[in-house]
Amino acid sequence: MAIFNRRYMLNRRLAKLFKAVFFLVIVCLVCAGLTHHFHDGPKTVDEYKEFLQGYLGGNANTTVTVVNDADKIKSYYNTVFENLLLFSPKGETARAYGDKCILNEAIGTTSDNIPKFERLSYENLLDCLKLSNEELSALKLSHNFFVQSLDVKYPKGMYQGDGIVMVGGGKYSLMAYLVIKHLRSSGTSLPVEVFIPPNEEDETEFCETALPELNAQCIFIDRILPSAMIKTFHFKGYQFKSLALVSSSFENVLLLDADNYPVRRLDDIFKQEPFKSTGLILWPDFWRRTTTPLFYNISGVAIDLTSPVRYSFDDLTPPEVYFNSTMDRSKIPVNDFAGAMPDVSTESGQLLINKRTHLKTILLSLYYNVNGPAWYYPIIAQRAPGEGDKDTFIAAANFYGLPWYQVKTRVGIDGYSEDGQYHGVGMLQYDFVQDYELYQSARRDITAKYGVAGPSKTGQLRSEIAYDENYSLDTFEEKYFNKEKSGHKVMFIHANFPKFDPLSLWQDKKFINKQGSTYRTYNNLGKFNYWDIELYNFNSFETLFCSGADSVTWFPYMNRALQGNTNDRESMCSYIRMRLDHLEQTHHEATVPKPTH
Structure with a gap:
């Protein structure tokens, strides 16, 4: 065994040396084509080489011997987090906005918002958050390096079974307890794991006394990382949800906020369409997306600006119905073009994901969240309400071209009136299974009407489909996704204004x-x-x-x-x-x- 250990550690060090050489070659090739250097970091290839060598040499003692599943998990994620250290951009954005930026309010999807849609055009969104050429180059290079560094082969035995994961710690442990207690009283028997963030107060009584009787348990980041690596990072806020996702033991996961109450039995959710075919279910927020086009430049995702492929949340009606050749393409929201993340923005109080299908999504969203407060949250949100992790999951899935389904039914709200003003207290998110059935019904109806659903596969206009000046988003929504007429059921109450x-x-x-x-x-x-x-x-x-x-x-x-x-x-x-x-x-x-x- 001692000989095996020495050989294994030698192989690990050789592998690290190979990785360093590999990335140095990439650095040389990329830097040769760049006119700018890193911002607040190594400014030459030699400096970057010195940085890599110093880092790899200083962390050689984190190598572990792979002898069981627990060690395999830590070894795998130790490498992921090493690469997060290596390939995270330095510094942070100044959050400076251009004088021409007209993104001064959130933009919804209802008809009264249509006059504001052109504020979401490519050029208008580009006029907002400002990044220097140096920052843009560093972000692009770091993103590319991290993606190339990932081992996206699904590690056998790392995740198993189905379950629910929540983030606890402090008041969130109490809120999670209340949600779990409600889950059990309403018939959901799925196991629950509550992630306790690093550096929280001692939650021993909560973990050992309160949770076990509810078929729930606490999990910690030391399930996936050695203590030396944990001490290197300082996580907070929205980043905990990404950590909870990778730390949980389940393969199929409902990632649920601690203030989010399911109102139907959930035991069958992982056996339903469209989860079975996509492996990722998302729910909508109130607003259209406001991501800067620079994000697609950074990630290397191409956007086809020749003609739109959807109109806001309508991705079924053929574009010829609402778009004609006389319209000014420069005023069309960038999210309506192929390649961009489609509207509406995502509300991440609940998320269903299959880790086997979406391991790449999870790891890249982890990168966006680790670097979220400094860079990616403002890049993706640009002043939009709810800046945080909410759009990082769809951003990662979109980068890899992986499938997802986002619920089409508009998020509801409950609340009260006081002094003539309405106050929302909870967001109502609808059953994704029912929603998908409504979506398929709409697809069949639109196919029957136009002979085709969605954009042309050839990219050519279909002359037999005429522009319809009476088309409207409100009519589309009223016909196909009317909550009252369809009997569509609420699935989650996100009770966050204020929390219980x-x-x-x-x-x-x-x-x-x-x-x-x-x-x-x-x-x-x-x-x-x-x-x-x-x-x-x-x-x-x-x-x-x-x-x-x-x-x-x-x-x-x-x-x-x-x-x-x-x-x-x-x-x-x-x-x-x-x-x-x-x-x-x-x-x-x-x-x-x-x-x-």
Whole structure:
């Protein structure tokens, strides 16, 4: 075994040396064609060679002997993260925008937004986030190096089975617990893993006492990385979701935000179309995409600007119906052209993915998220609401030309009115199986009407299909994806405005009006099977924290805030009981179907 270990380590070092030489050759070839150097990094091939040699030599001690699956996983991801260190761009964008940028508000997909669509044209989006030639060259080179470095062969035994993955830690552990408890009470038996981010407080009681009885367990990044590599990175925020995805043990995964409540049984989701054929299901946000065209330059994805292949979220109607040769192509949103990521933007509070099909997607999205705050989040979002990981998964799948399905039904919303202003509290995302059935029905109808669905395969205009000046997106949506007419069911309530965290709700005195009384914030329970989400959560708060139970110790953030302060705990429980009393009194009225007229 000792001889084997020495030979193995020697082979690993030779492999690293070969990799270094290989990339040095690429550096020489690429740098010969560039007129600019790296920004805030090695500025010559010799400097880059010195950097590579120093890095590889300094990290030789992270080599592990592959003797079991756990070591194979760490060895595989240690290499991935080595390459993340090597090929991540240096510095960060100044987030400077051009004076001509007219991207001053979010742009939706409804008819009242159509006059703003030209703001999303190639040239207009190019006028926004500014990157220097040096930055652009460095980003392009780094992206290419990382992609070339990836070993995308699916490691046997690394992932198995089906399950749900969430990110915990701090208040998110409590929220995840509430979601898992609801999953079990509503009949979902899929195992759940809760990722605890590095450097979080001790979550031992939560992991060892609260979760096991719910067929759930905590997972940590040390499942995939040696401790030396973990200490090299400083992760935060949206990056945790990518880490949770690679750290989880499941092959088929529902990546679910800790404040996102499924409202139907989920055990069959991985056996349904279109997940079976695509391996990636996404859900929509409210807005059209605002990605700078420089992103496609960086990643090397070609966009065909000759003619559009879709109109916003309509990728079924032939382009000849809504586009004619007299129209100004320079005013067409770049997302309507082949090669670009299609509209609408993605809301990543829930995501279904098959790791075997989409390993490349996962690894490249990890790269975008590790480098997200410094570079890729502003590059992909450009001031759009919800900047973060949300569009990194589709960006990676689009780069590799891998299949996905994004739900077409518009995201819903529930909320309340106060002082004449509407306040949304939860996003309603619809059943992807039903949505796909509606999509296939629309495809059949459009095929029957025009004889073909989608863009011409030859790239030539079909003279038999005439331009229709009466075509509209609203009509397309109303006919094929009307939620009320189709009986389309809500699948997830993303309860994020605000989150169900009793500590912050109490501290901020949320949902108490000027008269000192409280009120309901979810007022359309019929949209999700009359499940009373507020009553469920406040009942849970009262049981966990106000009924003499020791559950406070399960959640360190709560324990730290209330420890030794009886008055604060009593005040929080008083708030919880006031809300709970009102929710119980109004439960019957809220859950009785209202007559339709």
